[in-house]
Amino acid sequence: MSEPERPQEGDAEQAPGSQVPAERTGGDYAPSVAERLALFQRAGGIATPLLTAAFAFFVGGLVVLVTTGKNPLRTYQAIFDGSGLNWLFPWITSEERTLAAFNLQYTLLLTTPLILTGLAVAFAFRCGMFNIGGQGQYTVGAVVAVWVGSSFAGMAGVAHALLAIVLAVLAGALWAGIAGLLKATVGAHEVISTIMLNWIALWVGSFLFTLGGPLQDSDQPGVPVSGSVQEGAKLLVFWGEPELQGLHIGLFVAIGALVAFWVMLNRTTLGYEVRAVGFNPEAARYGGISVARNYFLAMAISGAFAGLAASLDVLGWQFRISETDVQISQIGFIGIAVALLGRNTAVGIGFAALLFGSLLNGASTRNLDPEIFKPELAGNLTLLIQGLIVLFVGADVLVLYLWQLRRRVKLRVARAGT
Amino acid sequence: MDERPVLELRGITKRFPGVVANDGVSLDLRRGEVHALLGENGAGKSTLMNVLYGLYHPDEGEIRLAGEPVRIGSPKEAIERGIGMVHQHFMLIPVMSVAENIVLASEPRHAGLLLDYDAARERVRELSRTFRFAVDPDERIENITVGQQQRVEIMKALYRNADILILDEPTAVLTPQEASELFAILATLKDEGMSIIFISHKLNEVLEIADRISVLRRGRLVETVPREGATEESLARSMVGREVLLRVEKRLASPGEPLLELEGLHVLDDRGLAAVRDVSLTVRAGEIVGLAGVDANGQSELIDAVCGLRSVHGGVVRVAGRAVTGANARTMLDIGVGHIPEDRQRRGLVLDFSLAENIALHDYAKAPDSRFGWLFPSRLLARARRLLREYDVRGGGPQTRASALSGGNQQKVVIAREVDRNPRVLLAAQPTRGLDVGAIEFVHRRLVEERDEGRAILLVSLELEEVLSLSDRILVIYEGRIVGEFTPAASEEELGIAMTGGGRREEVAA
Numbered sequence: 001m002s003e004p005e006r007p008q009e010g011d012a013e014q015a016p017g018s019q020v021p022a023e024r025t026g027g028d029y030a031p032s033v034a035e036r037l038a039l040f041q042r043a044g045g046i047a048t049p050l051l052t053a054a055f056a057f058f059v060g061g062l063v064v065l066v067t068t069g070k071n072p073l074r075t076y077q078a079i080f081d082g083s084g085l086n087w088l089f090p091w092i093t094s095e096e097r098t099l100a101a102f103n104l105q106y107t108l109l110l111t112t113p114l115i116l117t118g119l120a121v122a123f124a125f126r127c128g129m130f131n132i133g134g135q136g137q138y139t140v141g142a143v144v145a146v147w148v149g150s151s152f153a154g155m156a157g158v159a160h161a162l163l164a165i166v167l168a169v170l171a172g173a174l175w176a177g178i179a180g181l182l183k184a185t186v187g188a189h190e191v192i193s194t195i196m197l198n199w200i201a202l203w204v205g206s207f208l209f210t211l212g213g214p215l216q217d218s219d220q221p222g223v224p225v226s227g228s229v230q231e232g233a234k235l236l237v238f239w240g241e242p243e244l245q246g247l248h249i250g251l252f253v254a255i256g257a258l259v260a261f262w263v264m265l266n267r268t269t270l271g272y273e274v275r276a277v278g279f280n281p282e283a284a285r286y287g288g289i290s291v292a293r294n295y296f297l298a299m300a301i302s303g304a305f306a307g308l309a310a311s312l313d314v315l316g317w318q319f320r321i322s323e324t325d326v327q328i329s330q331i332g333f334i335g336i337a338v339a340l341l342g343r344n345t346a347v348g349i350g351f352a353a354l355l356f357g358s359l360l361n362g363a364s365t366r367n368l369d370p371e372i373f374k375p376e377l378a379g380n381l382t383l384l385i386q387g388l389i390v391l392f393v394g395a396d397v398l399v400l401y402l403w404q405l406r407r408r409v410k411l412r413v414a415r416a417g418t
Numbered sequence: 419m420d421e422r423p424v425l426e427l428r429g430i431t432k433r434f435p436g437v438v439a440n441d442g443v444s445l446d447l448r449r450g451e452v453h454a455l456l457g458e459n460g461a462g463k464s465t466l467m468n469v470l471y472g473l474y475h476p477d478e479g480e481i482r483l484a485g486e487p488v489r490i491g492s493p494k495e496a497i498e499r500g501i502g503m504v505h506q507h508f509m510l511i512p513v514m515s516v517a518e519n520i521v522l523a524s525e526p527r528h529a530g531l532l533l534d535y536d537a538a539r540e541r542v543r544e545l546s547r548t549f550r551f552a553v554d555p556d557e558r559i560e561n562i563t564v565g566q567q568q569r570v571e572i573m574k575a576l577y578r579n580a581d582i583l584i585l586d587e588p589t590a591v592l593t594p595q596e597a598s599e600l601f602a603i604l605a606t607l608k609d610e611g612m613s614i615i616f617i618s619h620k621l622n623e624v625l626e627i628a629d630r631i632s633v634l635r636r637g638r639l640v641e642t643v644p645r646e647g648a649t650e651e652s653l654a655r656s657m658v659g660r661e662v663l664l665r666v667e668k669r670l671a672s673p674g675e676p677l678l679e680l681e682g683l684h685v686l687d688d689r690g691l692a693a694v695r696d697v698s699l700t701v702r703a704g705e706i707v708g709l710a711g712v713d714a715n716g717q718s719e720l721i722d723a724v725c726g727l728r729s730v731h732g733g734v735v736r737v738a739g740r741a742v743t744g745a746n747a748r749t750m751l752d753i754g755v756g757h758i759p760e761d762r763q764r765r766g767l768v769l770d771f772s773l774a775e776n777i778a779l780h781d782y783a784k785a786p787d788s789r790f791g792w793l794f795p796s797r798l799l800a801r802a803r804r805l806l807r808e809y810d811v812r813g814g815g816p817q818t819r820a821s822a823l824s825g826g827n828q829q830k831v832v833i834a835r836e837v838d839r840n841p842r843v844l845l846a847a848q849p850t851r852g853l854d855v856g857a858i859e860f861v862h863r864r865l866v867e868e869r870d871e872g873r874a875i876l877l878v879s880l881e882l883e884e885v886l887s888l889s890d891r892i893l894v895i896y897e898g899r900i901v902g903e904f905t906p907a908a909s910e911e912e913l914g915i916a917m918t919g920g921g922r923r924e925e926v927a928a
Contacts (some may be wrong), residue, residue, distance in 0.1 A: 269783045269791050272775070279770040286727060286757070286765045287779035288748040 049341050049348060053355065056388035060381055068377065075373040075381075082367030083107045083358035103367060105240040105247040109317055111357030113138070115254040116309030117335025118353050119261050120176075120302045122344040124190070126265060127298035128278035129183070133176055133194025134306045135332025136201035140175040141168040141307030142329075143205050145314040146321050147215055149229035157232030164233055165311040172307020173300040175201065180299025184292035190299065198332075205326035217320070224323035235316040250312030255350070257305060262346040264301075274298050306332060334360075337386050340393040359385060422485075424449050424613050425470075425582055430479035432465055439465040441637040442479070447582065452604060452614045454628035456621075458657055458854040459824050462637040463617045467584050470615075471503045472496040502575020503584040506591070508567050510559045517542045517555035520574050545573050549606050565596030569603065583607065584615045589623055590852065593713055593880070601627050619657070619854045621650040621664075622883075633657055658856045668866045671890040674703035677738050677874035678724070678755075678843045684732035685716070685723040685898075693719035695898040696733070701843065701874040706865065708889030709878045712917050716898035717878045718760060721847050724876075725757045726750035738842055751780050756841030758832055760848040760878070762825075766832040769821035773811070774802035776820050777835045809834040810860070826857030833861065837868055844868060847878045862888060882910045882917075 061072030084103025086092055092100065117134045124131035148164040155163070175197060182188035208215040210224045217227040240246025265271035276284040277294045285291050309331065314321065334356055341355070342348030361367060363378035373381075423446035432440040439462045447453050457463045468474045470481065472490040480487050483499055490496050496503070510519050517539045526537040542555040551569045559567060568588060575583055585604075589597045604614060604627060618624050624631055625645060632642040633656040640656045654662040678701040685694035694716040701707045711717055722728035724735055726747040735743045737753055745753075759765040767776050778787050778798045786797050802816035811830045813823045820828060829849070836844065846865060850858045865888060869875055879885050885892055886906055894902040894916040902916040 267793050267795070269788045269793055272778075272782050272793055276768050276771065276779070280764075280768045282765050283768045283779070285747060286759060288746075288751045290748075 049343055049352070052341060052389055052392040055392045056385045059388050060385045063384060064373070064381065068373070070373050075378075078368055078372045079359065079362035079378070079381075081362070082364070083362035085358055085362075102240065102244070103361060106245060107354075107357045107361040108247050108251055109245060109357075110360050111353045112251045112254045112316070113309035113313050113331050114334055114338050114353035114356050115349060116257055116305045116312070117332045118338030118342060118349040119257055119335075119346075120172075120305040120309070120332070121335050121339035122342065122349055123261065123265075123274075123305065124176075124298055124302040125339060125344045126278045127274045127294055128281065129180075129190045129295065129298065131176065131179075131194055131299065131302045132191055132336065133179060133197050133303070133332075134335045135329065136194065136198035137172040137175045137303040137306035138310045138329065138332040139198075139201040139205045139326055141172040141310030142314050142321055142326075143208060143215070144168045144171040144307070145311035146226045146229065149233045149315055150227035150320070153230055155230075155232070160230065160233040161235060161315055164229075164315060165308065168311035168314075169304045169307040172310065173304040176303025176306070177296060177300035180296040183299070184295040190295075202326060205321075206323050209321060209323045209326065213323075226321045229315055229319040233315055234319065235312070245317050248312070248316035250316040253308070253312060254353075257308065258346045258350050261305075261349075270297065306335070309335075334386065337390050341389050356386070422449065423447055423482075424484055426482040426485075427466070427470065428480050428482065430466060430469055430476045430481075432462075432469055432474055432476050438637050440469065440476070443634070443637070443639045444479075445632050445639060445642060447613045447615060448629075449613055450608055450611050451629040452608055452616055452627050454616045454618060454624040454631045455634065456618060456624050456631055456653060456657055457634035458619060458856060459826060461634040461657075463634055464586060465637075466634070467503065467586060467615065467617060470496070471501060471584065497578050497580070500579060500581045501584065502572075502578060502580030502582065504568065504571040504575065504586065504588060506586045506588075508571055510567060510570060512560035513558060515556050515558055516553055516562070516570050519559055519570055520545075520555075520577050522574075524578060541577065542573065545576055549573075549576070549603060549610070551603065563596070564591050565593070565599060568592070568596075568600065572603070572607075581611070582613050582615070584617070586617045587619070588616070589618065589620065594882075595712075597623065621653050621657075621855065624653065625650065635659055654855050657854075662855055662859055663863075664855070664859075666862045666866055666887045668888075669870070671705045671869065673705040673890070674872060675738075676700045676702050676736075678876060679736040679739075680724070680733065681736070682733040683720070683723065683730065683735065685719045685728060686731050687719055692731075693898050694723065697895075697898070697900055698733075699893060699900060701876050703842075703872045703874050704869055705890045706869050706875040706877055706888055708885035708892040709876060709895055710882060710885045710892055710913055710917060711878075711880075711895035713880050715895050715917075717895055718847070719898075720895070721757070721760075721845050721876075721878060724750075725755050725845060751839075754840070754842035756836040756839055756844045758829075758836050758844070758846045758849050760851065762828050762832050767820045767828060769819065771820060772802075772817050773806065773814060773820055773823075773831055774798040774816040776831060777802045777805055777816075777838075779835065780839060805834040805838055806831075826853045826860075829853060829857065829861065833864060837864065842873060844873050844875045845878075846875060848880060849877070850879075850881070850884060882913055886910065886913070 057076065061076065064070055064072040064075050080086065081100070082103060084100045084105070084107050087097060087100035087104045117138060120134045120137060121131050145164045145168040148167050149160070152160060176194070179190045179193040179197060182193050183190050207213055209226050210216065211222070213224070215226050217223065217225055219227070235248040235250055237246040237248050265275060273284065273289045273294050274297070276287060276289055277291050281291045284294075313331070318325070338349055338352045338356055342350070342352035359382045363382045364375070368375040368378050425447040426444075427446070428444050430440050430443045431438070443462070443466055445453070455463050455466070465474065469476050470490070472492045472495050475491070481490060482488065488499065490499065493503070511522070517535070520542050521538040526534040526541070528534045539555045545551065546553055546555070551573060553562070553566050553569050553573070559570065562570075568591070572583065588600060592600060604616070607614065616624070616628060625648060628645055630642055630644050631648055631653065633640040633653065635657060650664055654664060681698050683694055683697045684692065687693035697720060699707065709717055709720070719728060723730050726745050726749060730744050733743070734741055737755060740753070742749065742753060763769060768779070774795070775798065778801070781787050782793065786794065788794060799816045806816065809830045811823070811827050811834070813827050820831065823831070833849070849865065850861050853861065865875060865877070877885065877888055886908070889906055892904040892906065892908065892913065893900050894904065894913060896917060896919050901919070904913060904916075
């Protein structure tokens with residue numbers, strides 16, 4: 001899951017006879033932050049996220065065992081089956097397969113926006129900023145998408161969908177761009193400003209769809225919900241029944257966004273600047289890079305990903321948004337966990353989004369047998385695992401310790417062998 | 419002097435994956451002597467001392483204290499056996515007082531529970547008086563100078579009754595004045611019977627302070643020699659393994675047209691106070707102008723202002739005759755101002771970038787590195803490969819992260835990048851800071867070559883010796899003003915007086 005551009009592990013080890021870098025001879029007892037991070041990155045290529053997830057599931061399992069007395073392994077298996085991932089197994093019966101396909105479609109339906117909100121957090125991270133505003137940017141994008149999608153009745157289908165998507169993307173970019181602009185100009189911390197923007201988005205969205213609100217559906221005056229997206233503007237469903245929330249082509253857009261994310265960061269001068277600013281703004285400035293400009297751009301691009309996520313959800317399977325939807329949506333926040341677990345890399349985010357999509361769906365009320373685990377508790381188990389993952393991702397010292405332990409053991413084994 | 423060794427290391431070998439950091443090293447330490455451990459970066463000095471201090475366990479060999487073989491399992495055991503170590507990076511708690519830091523982990527207590535602060539302070543006073551440390555026990559660590567913090571570290575060791583003191587590159591963080599104060603303290607400690615191991619890669623200070631000198635090279639002990647009879651040349655030879663030119667060989671400069679002109683420059687520091695006051699100077703093509711001065715007398719602000727990283731508060735900056743006052747960093751780079759920054763890790767390099775990416779730091783947005791915003795990593799790699807070979811950068815290839823390189827090699831990367839752009843003006847701020855003799859020789863030779871290519875070089879250095887040996891003209895900066903101009907024939911004393919404000923303004927030559 002490591003970045004493709006990263007040197008392979010061991011690349012930095014010297015060829016025999018070459019000069020030994022001071023850092024490697026153990027000169028410093030206390031490694032510098034940079035060294036620690038470098039080690040962490042090398043150790044963490046794929047081991048850290050896997051370890052992190054394993055830890056989280058282990059502790060989650062303990063909680064299941066202690067609080068309910070249920071078998072955690074059976075619970076996890078039920079969640080796995082509920083996510084529809086067993087569709088991949090060749091040995092299941094055709095009856096099971098039908099159900100699994102249905103479940104998997106819904107899992108991937110949830111994975112799609114999670115990939116994009118994960119990217120929204122990750123892109124800002126790569127520029128050294130913590131975008132907590134994915135949720136607000138998602139909400140703004142959703143409002144724009146549903147407004148455009150439900151208006152312009154006469155428009156040609158594809159153009160209509162494209163217009164809705166583009167405007168939603170721009171709305172998300174604009175919303176995040178406000179935070180970027182504030183940081184670039186007056187140095188307002190992006191964590192504070194994006195949180196505030198989240199609340200503004202939430203209450204503006206609620207107001208728009210509430211009873212008598214400007215965007216409330218005029219055909220159903222008693223329901224606080226938006227109008228429906230025009231038939232023509234809906235995204236094509238390529239797997240499953242469109243009426244039963246089949247899988248729409250937005251999944252490919254999200255996968256395309258993963259590729260775009262990688263390309264932007266590693267193959268464009270913009271990405272070079274973003275990464276330079278993210279790693280060391282002082283060196284970037286010295287290199288002739290405008291740090292302020294990159295803060296703004298990186299935030300705007302982050303917001304664009306979140307806006308895209310919202311437009312795909314609205315045009316792909318939700319088609320309308322209620323006041324409650326605006327208030328309870330968590331897609332943007334889960335994106336933070338996705339980005340952290342995926343270590344801000346394209347491939348990592350793809351897998352992390354799938355993991356969280358599976359958890360959300362697999363642990364949902366409709367997919368869990370109450371005999372095995374109470375579904376109303378299962379939702380909390382998802383939150384629990386999500387929280388544990390965020391917690392363990394922060395515990396880099398622990399991971400480092402385990403990594404060094406592993407090396408020490410390896411060394412001892414090697415010495416015993418000679 | 420008692421000839422019986424208080425400490426013996428016998429055949430210490432310590433291996434790391436792929437590296438033998440210490441290879442059968444033996445040395446002994448006598449009572450009341452300063453024993454210098456000399457070697458280039460990565461020669462294994464710190465590893466050896468970490469073995470002694472219990473941070474590493476040797477793979478082979480033994481340690482004897484007063485003739486008894488001992489096993490030192492941890493720093494705690496080392497301290498109990500009377501070994502104290504002062505690391506390069508201090509391990510002090512900034513918000514606590516001097517006395518609190520010193521007694522930490524072995525505090526005098528009331529009823530075994532509460533800190534007896536008065537007793538702690540009294541003992542620290544006592545220590546301070548005995549050894550003339552001149553440190554106020556009640557002052558907070560964050561409020562005292564680096565030199566004083568180092569003394570607190572030494573006092574920590576003394577407080578724990580150390581009779582062997584290990585100092586790991588103690589002068590690396592000190593100003594010259596603080597260094598000579600440290601040497602005075604070490605002399606006192608020696609007279610009190612302390613045995614001191616002094617790790618360094620600076621030849622002059624080793625010759626000044628040490629009784630005996632052991633030289634390490636690539637993990638092996640090359641020789642142990644008494645100070646008498648040792649010279650900088652002989653030590654440098656055993657350290658590097660070949661003849662080293664300590665003095666820079668250079669022809670007389672033939673200065674051409676003025677490439678960098680400053681007129682009445684005023685610059686403010688981060689707090690908005692005047693840091694550079696009314697500085698006028700000219701650097702011509704083909705000459706090195708040295709800016710000598712004690713640290714924090716406006717040198718950094720001056721350099722930053724010239725390369726567009728800090729705004730100019732007044733005056734004119736001209737490059738090759740063109741007024742560029744207040745231009746941003748991008749413009750300065752484009753009109754040919756190169757800059758070797760004083761802090762390569764904070765500013766000169768993006769440590770998490772590969773060497774290829776670091777080398778592209780100024781030109782990533784131009785052909786051939788990129789076109790229409792599209793980056794060509796293979797071209798970055800090709801250029802990096804060429805430069806790494808040309809500048810003999812060791813320890814990694816174009817894809818290696820900059821953080822994996824030693825300081826000397828990191829500096830070579832910075833210099834390669836700056837010089838390869840063919841700048842007309844090159845600002846070199848402390849270009850050899852923290853480097854060992856081999857790398858210093860390289861940097862010096864390269865700067866002289868660039869001078870001969872016709873570049874105008876402004877050299878800022880805190881090392882008088884460096885300024886004297888490299889520069890064709892020397893300006894002394896004090897409190898943000900140029901207070902004197904000297905030729906390289908000037909003595910260190912003359913410069914030293916001017917640097918501390920002793921020079922009279924009237925004496926300034928044209």
